Amino acid sequence: MKLKRDFYNRDGLIVAEELLGKTLVHITEDGITKGKIVEVEAYMGAVDKAAHSYGNLCSERTKIQYGEGGYAYVYLIYGMHICMNIVANREAIPEAILIRALEPLEGIELMKKRRKTDNVKLLCNGPGKLSQAMGITKDNYGDDLCGEALYVEEGIAVKKKQILKTKRINIDYAEEARDYLWRFTIKDNPYVSK
């Protein structure tokens, strides 16, 4: 069951938490890949110094966040890695959820081929890695997650007790925003990044 627009048109922190346990699906010419979302981070543009859209900055890169929720925000980081985000909330509110780790479910052989490794635990345990394993590129920027090729479907229910809230990673430059508990993970899942 594919998630509808209503799911994404809510507060970014709610969307982030509820995305845990859902399944990310990407259908390409090479085949289908699916992964359970086990780790995410929320980036809340208006108040978040770590966000690209901090202070409601609207640029060529961030403008997709100003539309309604349910679109893909994809960007290149450090010149060599792709990160995939899901835009949340309504028009004019720039919020995005960074997908940090997946548990591979389908198309594992295809993921191994793309990642050039046979270790399943290393296929998707980081933002750059899962993008490579899922075949996501800059061309997916702005893709509609209510469309046919790239979307999120209903997964297993995650109990509140299984959700861990921690500080985000690799944003030391963001001053007080470093301490916000906006990283959500599924407790004890072996596929969460290190």
Place this chain on the structure above:
DNA sequence: GTGAAGATTAACT
């Protein structure tokens, strides 16, 4: 047009 920095990863010591 030029320059600095980064929501990471893998390979080091």
Place this chain on the structure above:
DNA sequence: GTTAATCTTCACA
């Protein structure tokens, strides 16, 4: 724990 790889995006001139 530290560092190189590597290039788009953004700010400023």
